[in-house]
Amino acid sequence: MAFDVIASSYREREKEHTPLGHAVIAGISFGATGIFAALVGILYLFHERWIVAWVPEGAADPSGLTLGQSLLLVFAMWAGVQVARKTGEERLGAACLLGAGAGLVAGAVLCVLPIIMSLVKLRFMFIALTQHLYDMLTSGLGLGLGVVVLLVAGALAGAFGALLYRLSPRARRPIIYALVWMASIGVFQELIQLLAQQEVLDPIREWFFTWDGLRPQGAIAIGLVAAAVIAVWDTTRARLEETFVALPQGQQRLLHGSGVALLLILVLILFPLVAGNFIGQVMLFIGLFILMGMGLNLEIGLAGLLDLGFVAFYAVGAYTCALLTADSPYAIGQRVDWFPMFNWWWAMGMAVLMAVFVGVLFGIPVLKIRGDYLAVATLGLGEIVRVLVLSDFAAPVLAGAQGVLNIPPPYLFTGAAVDDPIELYYIALGAAAVAAYFAYRLENSRLGRAWTAIRDDEDVAQALGINLVNVKLLAYGLGAAFAGLAGAIFATMLTSIYPHSFQLIISVNVLALIIVGGMGSLPGVVVGALALIGLPELLREFGEYRFFFYGVAIVAVMRLRPAGLWPSAARRREMQLEEETRAAVEAQLAAETESGAASSPEGPAR
Amino acid sequence: MAVLDVQNLHVFYGQIHALHGVSLSVDKDEIVTLIGANGAGKTTTLGAISGVLPVAEGEVSLDGQPLGKIMPHDLVKMGIVQVPEGRRIFGRLTVEENLGMGAFVRKDKDGIVESRERVLEMFPVLKERMGQVAGTLSGGEQQMLAMARGLMSRPRVLLLDEPSMGLAPMLVEQVFGAVQQVRDQGVPVLLVEQNAFMALQIADRGYVMETGEISLQGSNRELLENEDVKRAYLG
Numbered sequence: 088m089a090f091d092v093i094a095s096s097y098r099e100r101e102k103e104h105t106p107l108g109h110a111v112i113a114g115i116s117f118g119a120t121g122i123f124a125a126l127v128g129i130l131y132l133f134h135e136r137w138i139v140a141w142v143p144e145g146a147a148d149p150s151g152l153t154l155g156q157s158l159l160l161v162f163a164m165w166a167g168v169q170v171a172r173k174t175g176e177e178r179l180g181a182a183c184l185l186g187a188g189a190g191l192v193a194g195a196v197l198c199v200l201p202i203i204m205s206l207v208k209l210r211f212m213f214i215a216l217t218q219h220l221y222d223m224l225t226s227g228l229g230l231g232l233g234v235v236v237l238l239v240a241g242a243l244a245g246a247f248g249a250l251l252y253r254l255s256p257r258a259r260r261p262i263i264y265a266l267v268w269m270a271s272i273g274v275f276q277e278l279i280q281l282l283a284q285q286e287v288l289d290p291i292r293e294w295f296f297t298w299d300g301l302r303p304q305g306a307i308a309i310g311l312v313a314a315a316v317i318a319v320w321d322t323t324r325a326r327l328e329e330t331f332v333a334l335p336q337g338q339q340r341l342l343h344g345s346g347v348a349l350l351l352i353l354v355l356i357l358f359p360l361v362a363g364n365f366i367g368q369v370m371l372f373i374g375l376f377i378l379m380g381m382g383l384n385l386e387i388g389l390a391g392l393l394d395l396g397f398v399a400f401y402a403v404g405a406y407t408c409a410l411l412t413a414d415s416p417y418a419i420g421q422r423v424d425w426f427p428m429f430n431w432w433w434a435m436g437m438a439v440l441m442a443v444f445v446g447v448l449f450g451i452p453v454l455k456i457r458g459d460y461l462a463v464a465t466l467g468l469g470e471i472v473r474v475l476v477l478s479d480f481a482a483p484v485l486a487g488a489q490g491v492l493n494i495p496p497p498y499l500f501t502g503a504a505v506d507d508p509i510e511l512y513y514i515a516l517g518a519a520a521v522a523a524y525f526a527y528r529l530e531n532s533r534l535g536r537a538w539t540a541i542r543d544d545e546d547v548a549q550a551l552g553i554n555l556v557n558v559k560l561l562a563y564g565l566g567a568a569f570a571g572l573a574g575a576i577f578a579t580m581l582t583s584i585y586p587h588s589f590q591l592i593i594s595v596n597v598l599a600l601i602i603v604g605g606m607g608s609l610p611g612v613v614v615g616a617l618a619l620i621g622l623p624e625l626l627r628e629f630g631e632y633r634f635f636f637y638g639v640a641i642v643a644v645m646r647l648r649p650a651g652l653w654p655s656a657a658r659r660r661e662m663q664l665e666e667e668t669r670a671a672v673e674a675q676l677a678a679e680t681e682s683g684a685a686s687s688p689e690g691p692a693r
Numbered sequence: 694m695a696v697l698d699v700q701n702l703h704v705f706y707g708q709i710h711a712l713h714g715v716s717l718s719v720d721k722d723e724i725v726t727l728i729g730a731n732g733a734g735k736t737t738t739l740g741a742i743s744g745v746l747p748v749a750e751g752e753v754s755l756d757g758q759p760l761g762k763i764m765p766h767d768l769v770k771m772g773i774v775q776v777p778e779g780r781r782i783f784g785r786l787t788v789e790e791n792l793g794m795g796a797f798v799r800k801d802k803d804g805i806v807e808s809r810e811r812v813l814e815m816f817p818v819l820k821e822r823m824g825q826v827a828g829t830l831s832g833g834e835q836q837m838l839a840m841a842r843g844l845m846s847r848p849r850v851l852l853l854d855e856p857s858m859g860l861a862p863m864l865v866e867q868v869f870g871a872v873q874q875v876r877d878q879g880v881p882v883l884l885v886e887q888n889a890f891m892a893l894q895i896a897d898r899g900y901v902m903e904t905g906e907i908s909l910q911g912s913n914r915e916l917l918e919n920e921d922v923k924r925a926y927l928g
């Protein structure tokens with residue numbers, strides 16, 4: 088009873104907030120978020136990256152807008168959005184005023200930081216509180232003026248946020264798209280400039296960019312184009328969709344399919360060609376993870392066999408390739424007289440076979456293990472390979488911690504060596520294409536159906552005549568094949584391999600990319616690898632925060648698109664089903680409470 | 694000659710002696726029910742017959758052929774098909790795909806199509822729902838689907854574990870009607886049930902199980918009129 092009273096009075100109070108109260112609460116929360124970002128060091132890290140930058144006449148340092156400043160503005164904006172939403176204020180002017188209030192409060196909260204910093208030295212506790220951060224927060228204008236800037240900027244951003252919230256989607260979307268595109272292109276300007284490193288493009292590039300960021304004119308141009316494109320798209324979309332839906336099913340699928348294929352071809356085939364070695368390297372890495380993702384997808388996505396030891400197969404592939412081809416005393420061909428030295432292509436085949444063999448061996452001890460225990464068991468098995476390689480016992484054969492060096496590149500039939508990242512990337516891409524075809528065929532085969540069955544219910548699968556032992560071992564073996572292939576490419580990519588290249592984190596990465604991409608979905612693997620392997624590579628300069636963003640990205644995807652970025656048809660159906668069930672249950676509960684309340688006016692009966 | 698014949702079956706769970714010499718048989722064209730209290734060993738008996746549980750002693754024969762140690766999936770191919778308790782259909786597959794899974798062991802495409810026609814005649818409710826995701830079927834429909842799926846492999850004998858579990862009385866009647874259909878189509882049924890009264894209504898013969906042993910057997914009439922059975926199971 089006491090609880091009821093507290094709960095209901097709390098609810099009352101929640102309702103009682105005045106609009107101004109909402110503004111203060113929103114402002115405090117987002118101001119505090121800003122302080123948090125500053126304390127952990129992310130804010131200044133972001134501040135080092137320009138979005139819009141130009142060098143004024145005669146000045147040495149650029150001025151403009153940094154990512155860090157934008158982040159603070161976004162916080163203030165968000166505070167404005169919150170107020171507008173919480174109060175439900177319909178009048179535009181009033182909403183904007185409230186938003187300004189919230190932004191002002193957020194700015195005021197943030198002001199606390201430079202004020203404290205000017206009074207006491209807190210660096211012994213928070214190493215992120217540097218003079219640089221102080222300069223950033225006060226805009227380099229000293230405390231008095233700096234605080235004014237924070238307050239005014241906060242208020243303006245808050246009002247802008249409230250304004251955006253009140254606008255119709257028609258008007259809002261172009262603005263948001265313009266801002267997002269400006270920010271993205273500004274953040275990745277280095278990369279884009281790298282790509283546009285062609286003489287013909289130089290004037291255009293220089294019109295848009297300085298060496299630090301976007302020029303204001305460039306930013307405005309991009310914003311306008313983005314806004315225009317989205318506005319046109321929004322107006323024509325309905326009509327386009329109508330025509331599209333009017334087409335017969337087959338043509339629809341064809342159109343959709345060819346659109347997606349075109350995009351994939353552009354990104355995967357042509358992009359690295361123009362992109363240079365750095366991007367080539369990143370793409371090669373992505374390619375390796377696409378291969379591994381497709382393998383693990385057979386195990387987890389299709390057969391439902393959780394496997395945290397997947398890296399072992401990668402290692403087996405890499406070591407097989409290395410020991411068969413390397414110009415090293417550990418190579419089998421150099422230790423054993425009659426044993427030939429392999430070229431890379433044959434070694435790759437052997438790597439795949441070895442991986443299959445190890446995969447099947449790996450599967451045997453875990454055949455009867457289910458669920459969570461499977462995760463632990465495979466985790467252990469996966470570590471075994473690495474520990475074995477490191478052991479004194481195997482060191483004479485497998486080279487221990489020193490690793491196997493001098494792994495040669497593949498040679499084409501023309502005799503040319505394939506040794507730069509972009510060329511190797513095309514080998515990886517070819518391998519991935521073949522692998523994707525196999526994975527696709529497997530998915531739709533009898534074996535694929537058996538995997539689906541054991542994933543959904545092992546006992547029933549057995550009762551329907553599915554041979555659990557064969558089917559599971561095939562899942563491990565075939566899944567391992569893909570990792571073995573990736574391992575062989577990895578070995579020649581690095582030209583030397585060490586046991587510490589095969590840590591648990593690789594298994595975790597592959598698993599994460601499958602989850603983010605969408606369990607059991609082949610295109611999901613590609614999308615997941617691009618997002619989770621590609622982006623962090625591009626964000627390398629954020630250093631130790633890389634995994635923080637990684638975590639944020641995963642959580643965000645799981646919240647916003649729980650079935651993954653590109654879910655398989657079956658998974659989409661399942662999510663829909665869950666959604667429907669939940670809705671039905673909620674509706675029923677609501678109906679029950681309603682009727683309960685109606686039948687007993689004095690409150691719920693005990 | 695009985696289609697399914699079980700002689701003196703012993704099963705252990707570790708040290709626990711769960712079945713102490715169970716013998717029973719199922720003839721063609723009959724529903725035989727196995728009733729008994731919770732934990733009597735009914736599910737264990739089915740598991741031993743379908744090869745999922747190791748048999749310590751005793752023998753199972755199909756059409757007079759002793760089976761010996763055969764893997765469960767091979768037993769399915771030979772025609773011993775179990776429908777596990779608890780309506781375990783593949784919830785995210787469609788009804789049609791579920792039926793397809795049922796025919797997993799078969800490769801004769803034409804035969805599968807024909808079996809499907811026949812199964813759908815037996816369970817007309819499923820016919821209208823072929824494209825529906827199975828998880829959205831009602832409880833009774835799900836049980837029908839589970840049985841239909843079992844029939845898709847063209848069994849010699851169907852082992853049903855508590856098909857009435859958790860269903861409203863009206864649905865139980867529907868499901869049991871379907872079980873009779875199955876028998877009338879020439880597939881004998883071994884029906885494990887807690888709902889002894891309903892089971893005996895449709896069965897031809899019955900066995901009563903107590904702590905791992907068959908304590909009583911007879912025709913449905915005899916069991917329905919037996920005083921012990923009445924007291925223990927029919928209330």
Ligand SMILES: Nc1ncnc2c1ncn2[C@@H]1O[C@H](COP(=O)(O)OP(=O)(O)OP(=O)(O)O)[C@@H](O)[C@H]1O
Nearest residue numbers: 706709711729730731732733734735736737738887
């Ligand atoms: N996996 C197991 N490990 C150990 N003991 C088990 C196991 N499965 C069943 N038993 C035991 O074997 C006995 C028979 O169980 P069984 O499941 O066959 O009963 P049942 O007649 O099907 O009961 P119910 O009507 O509740 O389904 C019970 O005492 C049970 O506790």
Ligand SMILES: [Mg+2]
Nearest residue numbers: 735736737778
């Ligand atoms: Mg049981």
